[in-house]
Amino acid sequence: xxxxxxxxxxxxxxxxxxxxxxxxxxxxxxxxxxxxxxxxxxxxxxxxxxxxxxxxxxxxxxxxxxxxxxxxxxxxxxxxxxxxxxxxxxxxxxxxxxxxxxxxxxxxxxxxxxxxxxxxxxxxxxxxxxxxxxxxxxxxxxxxxxxxxxxxxxxxxxxxxxxxxxxxxxxxxxxxxxxxxxxxxxxxxxxxxxxxxxxxxxxxxxxxxxxxxxxxxxxxxxxxxxxxxxxxxxxxxxxxxxxxxxxxxxxxxxxxxxxxxxxxxxxxxxxxxxxxxxxxxxxxxxxxxxxxxxxxxxxxx
Numbered sequence: 001x002x003x004x005x006x007x008x009x010x011x012x013x014x015x016x017x018x019x020x021x022x023x024x025x026x027x028x029x030x031x032x033x034x035x036x037x038x039x040x041x042x043x044x045x046x047x048x049x050x051x052x053x054x055x056x057x058x059x060x061x062x063x064x065x066x067x068x069x070x071x072x073x074x075x076x077x078x079x080x081x082x083x084x085x086x087x088x089x090x091x092x093x094x095x096x097x098x099x100x101x102x103x104x105x106x107x108x109x110x111x112x113x114x115x116x117x118x119x120x121x122x123x124x125x126x127x128x129x130x131x132x133x134x135x136x137x138x139x140x141x142x143x144x145x146x147x148x149x150x151x152x153x154x155x156x157x158x159x160x161x162x163x164x165x166x167x168x169x170x171x172x173x174x175x176x177x178x179x180x181x182x183x184x185x186x187x188x189x190x191x192x193x194x195x196x197x198x199x200x201x202x203x204x205x206x207x208x209x210x211x212x213x214x215x216x217x218x219x220x221x222x223x224x225x226x227x228x229x230x231x232x233x234x235x236x237x238x239x240x241x242x243x244x245x246x247x248x249x250x251x252x253x254x255x256x257x258x259x260x261x262x263x264x265x266x267x268x269x270x271x272x273x274x275x276x277x278x279x280x281x282x283x284x285x286x287x288x289x290x291x292x293x294x295x296x297x298x299x300x301x
Contacts, residue, residue: 002049002050002051009046009049010078010079010082012042012043012045012046012049013046013075013078013079014079015028015032015039015042015043015046016043016046016054016071016072016075017072017075017076017079018031018032019039019043019055020055020064020068020072023062024057024061024062025039025040025043025057025062043055050071052065052067052068052071053065053067053068054067054068054071054072055068080149083098084282086098097127097129097130097284098130098131098282098284099130099131099132099133100123100127100130100131100132100133100152100153100284100285100288101133101135101150101151101152101153102132102133102134102135102151102152102153102154102155102288103134103135103136103137103141103142103145103151103153103154103155103156104116104134104135104136104137104154104155104156105136105139105155105156105157105271106136106226106227106228107226107227107228107244107246107247108155108246109246110246110247110249111171111173111244111245111246112299113171113172113173113271113296113299113300114155114170114171114173114271114296114299115295115296115299118295119291119292119295120132122291122295123287123288123291126287126291127284127287130284136226137154137156138156138204138205138225139154139156139157139158139159139205140205142154142156142274143158143162143165143274146165146274146275146276147162147164147165147276149276149279152275152282152284152285152288153273153274153275153285153288153289153292154273154274155170155271155272155273155274155292156205156271156272156274157173157205157269157270157271157272158272158274159205159206163277164276164277164278165274165275165276165277166274166275166276166277167272167273167274168272168273168274168275168289168293169270169271169272170271170272170273170292170293170296171271171296171299171300172268172269172270172271173244173268173269173271174244174245174266174267174268174269175242175243175244175266175267175268175269176242176243176245176248176259176265176266177195177240177241177242177259177260177261177265177266178234178240178241178242178243178248178251178257178258178259178260179198179234179237179239179240179257179258179260180234180235180236180237180239180256180257180258181235181237181255181256181257182236182237182238183198183237183238183239183240184198185198185240185258185260186237186258195240195260195261195265198239198240199221199222199238199239199240200239200240200241201222201223201224201229201230201233201234201239201240201241202222202223202224202241203223203224203225203230204223204224204225205225222239227243227244227247230242230243230247231243231247231248231251231257234251234257235251235256235257240260242265242266242267243257273289273292273293275289
């Protein structure tokens with residue numbers, strides 16, 4: 001029975017947190033790089049140490065017990081505190097190491113206002129011992145994970161600012177309206193355009209509609225959380241939709257899509273970095289924010 005914590009206990013707790021977050025032994029084995037039988041043995045050892053059952057497995061699937069859910073929350077906080085302790089000790093020694101988890105919108109590469117490659121280059125030069133983990137997520141998921149400290153920083157358009165988070169403007173991105181070959185508007189004269197009569201591919205993170213003051217199509221029968229889905233809908237010839245210029249460039253050059261209404265239906269999105277508000281940032285997070293804001297200011301100057 002557990003009366004004090006040891007290094008092996010912390011290892012077992014890390015295994016348990018991974019299993020809980022991946023939703024089962026089979027999914028967790030890839031992340032842990034061990035077999036299911038090893039995970040099963042480790043989970044039995046942890047349950048024996050704690051004197052309680054943490055999860056159920058069977059035909060109904062994997063699920064945490066009530067006690068398991070409580071232990072998961074406590075273990076997650078404990079392991080986070082351990083990581084913070086190690087990080088702060090290294091900072092006191094003047095070292096910058098650990099991991100930076102960054103999530104962005106998709107299709108940012110090629111935007112002249114966002115120096116993605118330069119950002120990664122400078123991060124590597126200034127913090128060679130820091131491991132970078134990059135992902136693409138929708139804005140609500142980015143905000144949630146930053147609040148839960150699963151992400152260190154996110155970059156996206158955030159329609160509504162959430163409490164507990166800090167937002168820093170980085171750059172703008174122009175969105176133009178397009179149709180694809182086969183669409184009635186593709187060969188229409190400018191004066192023949194009645195934009196609201198056509199189906200529109202909307203962004204899931206804007207609530208499935210355009211922003212107030214924009215065009216109001218009769219139907220939003222298709223939604224996408226990424227630019228590839230928006231582009232595919234436009235290329236189908238059945239929908240009109242907005243794309244950033246870096247996403248549209250190759251398709252425009254190939255003659256597969258056509259802009260509609262010139263500047264009339266274009267709009268500018270504001271991309272921001274989101275960080276936890278009021279929380280103590282690690283040295284690596286501070287350097288990341290400094291590099292990011294400096295590069296974006298240099299480009300916009």
